[in-house]
Amino acid sequence: METKNENGEHLNDDEIIDNVIGVLFAAQDTTASTLTWILKYLHDYPKVLEEVTKEHVSIYEENGFGAEPLTWAQTRSMVVTQRVIMESLRMSSIISFTFREAVANVEYKGYLIPKGWKVMPLFRSIHHNPKIHPHPHEFNPSRFKVAPKPNTFLPFGNGVHSCPGSELAKLQIFIFIYHLVTKYNYIYRKKIIILHKIVSCTIQ
Numbered sequence: 001m002e003t004k005n006e007n008g009e010h011l012n013d014d015e016i017i018d019n020v021i022g023v024l025f026a027a028q029d030t031t032a033s034t035l036t037w038i039l040k041y042l043h044d045y046p047k048v049l050e051e052v053t054k055e056h057v058s059i060y061e062e063n064g065f066g067a068e069p070l071t072w073a074q075t076r077s078m079v080v081t082q083r084v085i086m087e088s089l090r091m092s093s094i095i096s097f098t099f100r101e102a103v104a105n106v107e108y109k110g111y112l113i114p115k116g117w118k119v120m121p122l123f124r125s126i127h128h129n130p131k132i133h134p135h136p137h138e139f140n141p142s143r144f145k146v147a148p149k150p151n152t153f154l155p156f157g158n159g160v161h162s163c164p165g166s167e168l169a170k171l172q173i174f175i176f177i178y179h180l181v182t183k184y185n186y187i188y189r190k191k192i193i194i195l196h197k198i199v200s201c202t203i204q
Contacts, residue, residue: 030094031169035176037092038084041139048084048141053181055080060182075174083141085173089155091139093124098157123154 004010011019042049059074060066097120106113113119128136132152133143156163163169 031172033094034085034089034092034169035173037094038088038173038177041084041088041091045139048139049181051080052084052177056178056181059178066182070175070178072171075171075178078174078178080141081174081177083144084177085170086144086153086155087139087141090127090133090153091137093127093155095155095157096124097122098161100161121154126152126154 002010042052055078059070059077063070063074100119100121102113102115102117102119105115126132130136132149151158156166156169
């Protein structure tokens with residue numbers, strides 16, 4: 001709040017409120033919402049859960065059954081989990097749209113977007129477009145065995161205005177899933193999922 005702009009002015013109350021709301025929503029709520037969807041998909045697709053669990057248990061054993069903390073390099077090696085996260089982000093599209101301003105006249109498919117006009121890209125429409133993602137309403141992490149083409153997968157936006165916290169958010173999700181599947185079991189009872197604790201859970 002002590003930061004000054006190029007004119008030597010502090011943030012006013014409205015700007016401070018806007019920044020606080022932005023941090024609370026963008027940095028916390030979106031990650032929590034994504035984790036909620038991932039839990040749902042792991043519940044709905046037991047084979048995917050089995051693959052994810054196998055990947056994490058291997059690392060868990062490598063770390064002396066939890067005696068050593070998870071490392072950055074190990075999170076980078078979680079290929080199956082990475083695909084599950086990407087597919088969950090595509091399916092749920094937590095951030096469905098954003099606003100941008102045309103900095104020059106743009107012609108798109110016969111339509112002119114004048115300079116200064118506001119444009120609202122709909123990420124959900126891109127993520128659920130069957131021409132881009134075949135069978136878009138099917139949860140299929142294997143579709144990300146091949147890297148998506150540019151501008152076809154935009155859960156964190158794109159370009160200079162892409163989310164600055166994207167890597168931190170993904171790291172938090174990796175860590176959560178690691179502790180979830182190595183320290184809890186899924187028990188299915190009448191369409192209700194119960195998490196059965198195996199050992200104490202401490203996120204390091």
